[in-house]
Amino acid sequence: MQNHAFFIALAYGLGALALVAEMLWLWRRSQSALARAQEEGRP
Amino acid sequence: MNKPLTDFSRAWRWRQLASPPVFYQWAGRVWPWLAGLALLLAAAGLWVGFLLAPTDSQQGEVYRIIFLHVPAAWMSMFIYLVAALHAGLGLVYKTRLSPLLARALAPTGAVFTVIALWTGAAWGKPTWGAWWVWDARLTSELILLFLYLGYLGVVSAIEDSQRADSAGAIVLLAGVVNIPIIYFSVQWWSTLHQGATIRWDAAPSMTHSMLAGMLLMALACWAYSLAVALVRTRCLILERAQEERL
Numbered sequence: 249m250q251n252h253a254f255f256i257a258l259a260y261g262l263g264a265l266a267l268v269a270e271m272l273w274l275w276r277r278s279q280s281a282l283a284r285a286q287e288e289g290r291p
Numbered sequence: 292m293n294k295p296l297t298d299f300s301r302a303w304r305w306r307q308l309a310s311p312p313v314f315y316q317w318a319g320r321v322w323p324w325l326a327g328l329a330l331l332l333a334a335a336g337l338w339v340g341f342l343l344a345p346t347d348s349q350q351g352e353v354y355r356i357i358f359l360h361v362p363a364a365w366m367s368m369f370i371y372l373v374a375a376l377h378a379g380l381g382l383v384y385k386t387r388l389s390p391l392l393a394r395a396l397a398p399t400g401a402v403f404t405v406i407a408l409w410t411g412a413a414w415g416k417p418t419w420g421a422w423w424v425w426d427a428r429l430t431s432e433l434i435l436l437f438l439y440l441g442y443l444g445v446v447s448a449i450e451d452s453q454r455a456d457s458a459g460a461i462v463l464l465a466g467v468v469n470i471p472i473i474y475f476s477v478q479w480w481s482t483l484h485q486g487a488t489i490r491w492d493a494a495p496s497m498t499h500s501m502l503a504g505m506l507l508m509a510l511a512c513w514a515y516s517l518a519v520a521l522v523r524t525r526c527l528i529l530e531r532a533q534e535e536r537l
Contacts, residue, residue, distance in 0.1 A: 252353040252417060259356045259413035263363070263406045267515070270402050274522055281529040288533065 309388050311528045318521035325518035332511035340504030353417050360410035361488070362509035363403045366516055367435060368470050370400035374442075375467050378460035388524075390456035391531065393463065394446060395523035399516050401439035408432060419483060427476035428484035431469060438466035452534060 307313045340358035347354040374396040381390035411429065412422040423429065442462045449455035472479075477486045488496055489505075497505075 252351055255353055255413045255417050256355055259410040260359060262409055262413075263359050266402050266406055266409075270399065270519065274519060274526070278522055278526045281526045281533075284533060285529050288536070 309386060311388055311391070311531070314388055315525055315528045318525050322518045322521040322525075325514045325521070329511050329514035329518060332507055332514060336504050336507030336511055339500060339507055344500040344504050345498060350418060353414060356410050356414040357488075358504050358508045360407060360414060361505055362512040363410060364407035364432065365509060366512045367400055367404040367407050367432070368473055370396050370403065370516060371435060371439070371463070372467065372470060374400060375460075375463040378456070378463045381456055382460040382464075390460070391524050391527040392520070393456075393459065394527055395520045396516075397439055397442050397463075398523070399519050401436060401443065403512070403516070404432065404436040404439060408436065424483050426483045427480040428473065428482050431473040431476050434469055435466075435473060438462065438469060442466075452531065 346352055374393045377389040378393035380386055416422050442459050445462050446455045446459040477484055
């Protein structure tokens, strides 16, 4: 059971990490795209 | 009497979404709702999967990995098909938004493929005694990851956007043949990977609470994918507009 908890935590932990990394990367990309658009005077 | 006119105006409103500026505004309004829905559905799915679903009599607790593994594997295949469809539409009809949608979907599809492979490995080690086996299902899913990476590599390597979209579309369309291979691999070959738990032509071979947990998590992955794809499409619309002005 304890061993199973390790594998479950490994699966869900790294799965969540991948999704959070994707969201953070996308957040940075959208912020920089917005900043460049605002520099050019577009929304 | 008014019905045809109403249908026409509704259809016209949807068709306007093919215009990048209209889509940009619409996606900006919709994505926060989808992100909230994804959070709620994931919370409900994990609650059902970890607190309501019973322990499996053969696999014990480790089977609970399927609540992430199966939806991730479904999304990896489904997103690929939708991305290939949009890339194909862009290639044939030269629509402006379709290639952007394909580009927006592919990274999320790749992330779900990695999650499906990773969670499968974490389930395989305690169940089969191995992190990885060169089984038809696992190998074809790995090929799917290479197809996603190949597409992303091609579209980022070619500087001219339209040429990059065309080359990327060819990669995506050529790889579509891999999707039925992944899906039917457990039927076509003698594999270590178990057969489909949920089939269109048969009742599911799991209890209702297990099924509910898995479907809730699948819906959460759907909502997440849509939200992320909409935000990424907004970025791509801005970036493409900046490129065109240069």
